[in-house]
Amino acid sequence: MSRRSFLRGATQVAAAGSMIGSSAADEMAASEAAGASEVEALRGASELEISVNGKLRTVEVEPRTTLLQALRTHMEPPLTGTKEVCGMGSCGACTVLIDGQPAYSCLTLAATCAGRPITTVEGFGSPDAMSDVQQAFCDKDGMMCGFCTPGFVVATHAALERAPEADLDELKYQLSGNLCRCGTYPHVFEAAQAVQEDRARGGEGR
Amino acid sequence: MSRSNHRPESSEPSWGKRSDLDVLNRDIPRVDGPVKATGQAVYTHDVRLPNMLWARLLIHPVPRAEIESIGLEAASEMPGVVHIEALKEPGDAVRYMGDDAVLAVVAAETPDQAADALRAIEVKAKRLAPVVTPEQALEEGAPVVSRRRNADSNVGRANERGDEALADAALAGAVAVVERSFEIPVQHHVCLETHGHVIQPAPDDEPVTVYASTQSVGGTPRGLARTLGRDASRIRVLTPHMGGGFGSKFGPGLEGALAARIANATGRPVHLMLTRSDEFAIAGNRSGSRQTLKVGAGSDGRLVGLKLQADKLGGVSGGSLPGPPYIYTVEDEAAVSSKIRSVHTATDGSRAMRAPGHPQASFAMEAAMDELAYLLGMDLVEMRIRNLESEVHHRQLRRVAEEIGWGEHPHRDRPGSAENGRAVGIGFGVSVWGPGGRSSRCDVTVRPDGSVVSATATQDLGTGARTYVAAIVAEELGLTVGMVEARIGDSDLPPSVTSGGSVTTGSSAPAIKDAAHKARESLEVLLEDVLEAPVGSYVWKDGQVSVRGDASRSLPWIAVCALLREPLVAQGEFREFLHEGRIHGAQAAKVEVDTLTGRVKVLKMVTCQDQGLPLNRLALRSQINGGMIQALSYGLLEQRVFDEQDGFLLSDNLDLYKIAGAQEIPEMVALIDDEDERPSVCGMAEAPVIPGHSAIAGAIHNACGARLTRMPFTADNVLETLYGKI
Incomplete structure (x- = not known):
């Protein structure tokens, strides 16, 4: 599958707002079936529901929006604990857990995170109750x-x-x-x- | 509020006997640890204000060009664009890669919109010869890129010292002489938080608020006053946390001025932080250098003559390199001569970077010490001790030698060789720094409810400054660190110093101590009526005050504070006798060289460092480790690389500009030199970064006989040195 069609799939499904809990493959199959115009699907912002630190958050993203950007600048209120340093997967300052696995949020498109629980540094503890x-x-x-x-x-x-x-x-x-x-x-x-x-x-x- | 009724005849503050300390000279976890470890610490990058604009810079891709046009029309019509301006006119020149290469700035409603608009700017420019290497700068007829007035070449003024003929004569009489040429590349600071500001404009009668990632909350208002069109006193700068500076963040820079301009023009808050590639292009560096060093010694190992020729490579700035002999002594000063000049290239000007110039000088000088020792068949440590004046260096060198296993090392006066392609060696280096201290103030407030605030306009670059701002007061008043709130990072607080040259501790700690001491004496005045003992005869310990020698006459802290009718504010200032001016350090490194692949693995590094009274041993070990690691990174990995043909900066990201990661980290031992019993405090962060790469180069030489004269010590560099150019 090309990166382009992958993007289209992910955003479409996210836009439909119904994908929490289903696998990425299902999402993509569903979007292919939807058969919307590729050009249209690749443009503009759509609403995405992501689960961050156990809470469902609605965030407006574009296909290109990274999870890091979604956390730091698209969410309201933003979660700025996760840092941007290199923007290219070299430094790990943006590391979060996705499905329990560590990932560079600067290399992860937000649209691929629907239905995948995300844990940021804020999710592990607070100053009064640290991990x-x-x-x-x-x-x-x-x-x-x-x-x-x-x-x-x-x-x-x-x-x-x-x-x-x-x-x-x-x-x-x-x-x-x-x-x-x-x-x-x-x-x-x-x-x-x-x-x-x-x-x-x-x-x-x- | 009452001002402290401090009596002029009162006793002077003192750091006290080390054995009496309950808080200082111990491991103190940093007070902002929990907010940093949980992601709650707000850095300038993280500031989000209502209605905030996001600004970005457009930087020309090559250092030199003639601008034909900068088309903003398409970009200005992009969604969300609020402010866009070109910084160059048609016909203007881009003279160097740095702030002069910033062509335009855009501010938009979102970061993406700002980035999109940047891409839509149409730049037409004629690219000119790059002049990014010293060879290009020194070529006959090379374009003059120097910023010096009336410059007719790219060579800056030479600093010549000593008489070359006298040095030559002394060298001619030496028993052992070594002459080498060294090449040291440009290093970047790589602050993980890039440079930048968030500026919140305000009506004329209210202060403008500036969030700045800066080493100078106190200096930044002055730096922005003209651009913001108001007096510095009506600009408030906040730096609650900042993600590293290392000498690169002293002023607002062009990025700060542009943020201020946009905030003024739009009346909206502006977030302008450099991107990582901007940071590499325009946010400074440690100057490179080329040095030819000739040193001679007598049969007893004492240095008898020295000659240095050096080019400082600081781009459009001068660069830095201290004069020779670096730390070591040549008995007859007349036998030392040096010619140090700047060679300018069309590249970003160097800035201060942790011990500016010193690591460069160390690299050449320590190499000479190794090679002379080998020529004379002398132990590397003994050779150094014979040429170091300070007894402190002698004991520190012996200590690190012992810690790294020098006594059992099989080749201490000659290089070893590889067995089965593996060679192990040990090397050494020394450091000095003279940070001193200067004017600084602090207010300590004690409230009737028992709360205590220690406030000074310093900033915590990661050094642990915030922690001692509280801990010094806690020690004086017999409290725990958690009972004192440290307020820093705010230009409205009592002024302190810019954090550069390790001056912060030596300046601010005496002022904090002075304020705490005054607060204590003011409280003791109140106690005279209650516990019936004169000022100066109280013991403050474990949250209680008692009369010295009579523990039955005591009060808990909260009861003491209840005697106050209003908050007590004690104002402290810098006290000369509470600070120390000079520090020393010694390092040792042990490496393994794979002589088949050229790979160098550092096995162990040791530092012994003095600094007067250690305020916080935990933060001190962190700083010492940090210095060693930055030196290791400098030695093994770091190098700014320009494409010489077209002038593109190739190493403008963290994939191509490498810094040390977890797997490069050897066993590290940070020894605090407790034989230093000076009753005073001193900053020390510069010193441990100075000799680490030199000690690693010495260890490589000691392992297998390869004297690396070029940094970094990459595998190809090692192989070429061992076997010649392939």
């Missing part, structure tokens, strides 16, 4: 300027989900999709290891 990973980032000083921190927090949650017993080398591999300029890496690794130890001792692992 174990967020707490460990504070305790170990896994941040300096903090601009990469939301992406690292999400990536660390995902890494410890995928590889709960990862050794240091494996942790570095798991976190290699994220860049930090201040040089917080050693303390980020310490934070991840502190969470591992805590969870191994029976911590709740929020």
Whole structure:
């Protein structure tokens, strides 16, 4: 399937507003069947329902709108915890979970996210009720300027989900999709290891 | 509010004995950790105001051109476009890649609309010869791109010191002489938050609010006053959080001026943040350099003569490089000569970047120290110690040597060689910095309800400044850090310094201490009637105040504050004797070189760093690690690359401009030099970035005999150095 027809499918279905819970393949099949003019379908904004941090949010997007843009500038109120740094999948500052899997939201078209639960950094905890990973980032000083921190927090949650017993080398591999300029890496690794130890001792692992 | 009734005869503030400290000199988690870790911290990028416009810049793709026309018509009719203007007229020149290459600015209702309109601008321009390399700049008849008045070439004024003939004579008498030429590329700051502002205009009788990603909340109002057409006192700058500066964010820049202009013209809030590619093109860099360094030593290892010729490559700016000998000493100063000049290219001007010029100087000087040691058959650490005046450097070098396993290392006075294509080596480097301190103020407010606010117009670049703004007050008043609210990042607060050259701590911490001390003494005046002991005879600890030597006469903090009828405001200022001027550091790096593929893997890095009293050991280790990592990244990966034929900036994204990631990070040991018992505080962020890449180059040389004279230390560079050009 071409990228073009994929886009058309996704937006059409999203516009219909009925796709929460169905698979992407179903969405595309449905849109192909709809047979609307491709030119029309590729133009303009349409409403999309996405599930962010457990809440259904309606957001007006274009086919080209990335999930990152949808979160930061299209939603009202916006969710600005997720950061834009490189815009091309090099740095991981925009990392969110989609269907529980870490993804670069700058490389993900919003229209492909209908029916796929999204978790952003805000979804893991709040300053008064932080997740174990967020707490460990504070305790170990896994941040300096903090601009990469939301992406690292999400990536660390995902890494410890995928590889709960990862050794240091494996942790570095798991976190290699994220860049930090201040040089917080050693303390980020310490934070991840502190969470591992805590969870191994029976911590709740929020 | 009552002003502090501080008595002139009162005691002076003091940092106190280290063994008595309850808050400082410990690991203090940063007070803004929770908002940063949960995505709640609002950076300038994140500011959203009602009715806000989104602005974008159009930057010419090559550094030099003659503008024929800039067609705005189609773009101005695009949906959502509210403001569009060209910054160049037909016939104008684009003189360099940087702010001069900004052709137009657009503001629209949405970010996408601004980007669309940018693409619809029709630029016709004649591209001119690029002049992006020093070779192009120095060619006979090269176009003059220097911004110097009446410049007739691209060579800036040379800074010549010493007498070359005397240096030559001294070198002729040396037992060992090494001469090398070094090439150091331009490095970018790569702040993860790009430069920019959100500006909210206001009627004449109200302040304009500017959200700025800046290292200078205090200086930014002045920088925008003229463009905004109002006095700086009626511009309020807010920087609650900022995503890195490293020396590149001192003024509003062209992007700030344009945001101000659009806000004025439209009467609407404007969000203008550079894109990542804009950032690489116009937001500054660390200057490159080319250096030819000749150094000689006697049989005892002492340096006897030195000659340096260097070009600073700072684009249209001068670039920076301290004069030789860098840190090390040549006994006879007359035996040192140097010629340092700027060679200008049509590229973005260099800006301050974490220890400007120092890492470049370190790279050449540490290489010379290694090579002279090997020529003389001398231990690398011993060679350095013989040429360093400061005992602090001696103990720090011994400490990092011990930590990295130097004593057990098999080749300490000659390079090793590969076994089965694998070679392991260790290298060293030293640093100095003299940040000092300057005028800064702080207000500490204690309210009758027991709440405490410590306020100063500093900014936290990620250094942990916000945390010590609270922690210093907590220490003085016997409170926990959480009981003191730190207010920073607001130009309306008592003025403090621009955060550059590691001056923030040495300037603001004494003022905070002074304010806290005055608040404490004012409270002790009130206590004289209650606990019946004179000012100066109280112990403030664990949320209680008690009479020294009589713990039975005590009051809890909340009861002390209840004695206040109104909030107490104590005003502190910079106190010379509370700060320290000079710091030292030493680093060691251990690497593994794959001599078949040329790959360098850094195995371990160690730093020992002094800074007077450590305010926050946790943040300090973060800073030391950060310095080592940025130096590692500089050494192994970073390089700005222009296409020499047409002048396109090729490395304008994070795929092609590499910075260190998780997998490059070795074992890291950040040692705080606790033998430094100076009773004063000092910033230290510049120092640990200075020698790391030099120590890595030394370790590569020590591992396999390849002296890399070109950065970064990529595999092809290593192979070429080992086996010659293929």
